[in-house]
Amino acid sequence: MLKRNQPMLLERMGKMQSATDVAEYCKYDGFDGLKRAISLSDEEILNELDVAHLRGRGGAAYPLGKKWRHLYHAKGTTKYIVCNADEGEPGTFKDKVLLSEDPLSVIEGMIIAGYLFSAKAGYIYMRGEYRRIQKTFQEALDNARQAGFLGENILGIEGFNYDITIISGAGAYICGENSALLNSIEGKTGQPRVKPPHLADVGLYLQPTLVNNVESFASVPIILREGGQAFLEMGTADGGGTKLICLSGHIKNRGLYEVNLGTPLEEIIYGEQYGGGSATGRALKFIHFGGQSGPIGAVATLRDCLYSYEDLWAHDLSVGSGAIVVMDDSVNVVDYLVHVAAFFAHESCGKCTPCRLGTTRILELLSKFNRNEATASDLPRLEKMLTHVTRLSACGLGQSVANPMKSALALFPEEFETTAETEIYATSKGGW
Incomplete structure (x- = not known):
């Protein structure tokens, strides 16, 4: 029975001698979630996920149960399972630890998805810089296959044929966006797609596709093993676990x-x-x-x-x-934001003009403030640019660029100081 403050995702770390050993993984409740899943009906599995109220752990926080139910009812005889392991954001390193220290938990979650959706193929798109971790994960896949958890007739179930392949990224942050990630798997340029259609309807190779984050997949076996209600009670009513x-x-x-x-x-x-x-x-x-x-x-x-x-x-x-x-309090928020803006300007894929040019202009304006060279006209110009990029960008990268800047402007307006009124800026005539 789960208790608050009891680790779930990190419970095996420090206990297992080898993170890729299937027998040792099974000693610590490994594959118990999968074994329970195959004893349930499809609707019972979906109900457990609904009750658990697991929100996607990649950042969007969309309820996982709703996403899985949507894919379950999507039209199509071929469905794909994809794990987004393209973790490339400064300050974020959780997936790296899960992939290296408990890869079989992620694999188990992907197998449960493969079972529910009768998928034949799963893919994990892993950050290109994680070369060593890719080797560890491949070893875990090989061991799971040898133990009968991947391949043909998994767990002796006739027709349960499913395997997982690692796809290595090449360092582009934009490929963390789900549709860009699928384009990259297909061998296309890693740029976002126009939505709708949604990936659950038209995804990888134009087939219905499930894309979830590493932490999300690692949480699924816990829900199936312990029950959705127990998982929910580890969190809050609006987000379990x-x-x-x-x-x-x-x-x-x-x-x-x-x-x-x-x-x-x-x-x-x-x-x-x-x-x-x-x-x-x-x-x-x-x-x-x-x-x-x-x-x-x-x-x-x-x-x-x-x-x-x-x-x-x-x-x-x-x-x-x-x-x-x-x-x-030694940090000036503008100085901090210059580094954030530089990251986005560098990582914009360039597909849409608002993000391609807007991120560069935002960086230029913030740099002027940081050098104490900003004029009174630069503040409204910055605010308008943030609005432009948010409203007009094609994907979540550009649409969210302004979040740290707008919140910092509201909290620390005194740090966006201007030096002189040297320009007249008409907001109605603003542009790139």
Whole structure:
């Protein structure tokens, strides 16, 4: 029976001598979720996922049960299972740990999906820089195949034929966007597709496709093993289970932690079992939540905030990927944002003009503020550019670029200082 503060995703780490050994994995409840899944009807599996209320752990937070149910009813005789392991965002490293330290949990989740959707092929698209981890994961796949969990007639079930292939990325951050990822698997340029149609209807090779994050797939066996209600009770009513968080920045205990959704944010930042407070002795100033595209929050205003989807949304923040970057009061927020903007300008795929040019212009404007060369006209120009990119970009990358900038402008307007009124800027005539 699950208890709060009991690790689920990290429970095997430190216990197993070999992360790729199937027999050892089975000693710690490995493949119990799959074994229960095959004893249930398809509808019972979907109901467990609905009750668990697992939100996608890649950042979008879409309920996994709804996504799986949509794919289940999608028209098509061939369906594909894809794991998005293209983790490339600064401050986010949770998937790297799961892939290297407990790869069989991810594989088990993908096998459960393969069973439910009668899929024949699964793919895991892994970040190109994770070469060593790719070797570890391939070893885990080979061992699972040898043990009868992949290949033909899995677990003795006639017709349950399913296998998983690793696809290596080539370093493009945009391929973390699900449709760009599928294009890359197909051998096309890694650029986003126009939606609709949604990937659950027209995905890989134009067939219905499930795309989930590493942490999402690793959570599925826990739900099937322990039951959806038990998983839900580990979190909150609006998001069940635990969440892997990546603490970094000016925090004493940097690293990867597993927390129950609903844990007080103050406990995560200052509690000795988690962040441990400031590493520098200075006051903590702001927190960047959920990855580079996430919003920024002022530490002083978040004392009573819970780390849950609903509470963070109520504060105009987000869980996102689980990254939590903490900065102390020695950091000027504009200086910080220059690095964020540089990341997006570099990683824009260039397909759409608003993102291709907009990210570059945002970086140029923020750099002017950082050099104390900004004029009074630059602030409205920056604000308009942020609006342009958000509204007109083709995919989630461009649409979310403005999140940290807009939140920082609202919290720390005094740090966006201008030096002189040297230009007249008419907002009605603004452009790129």
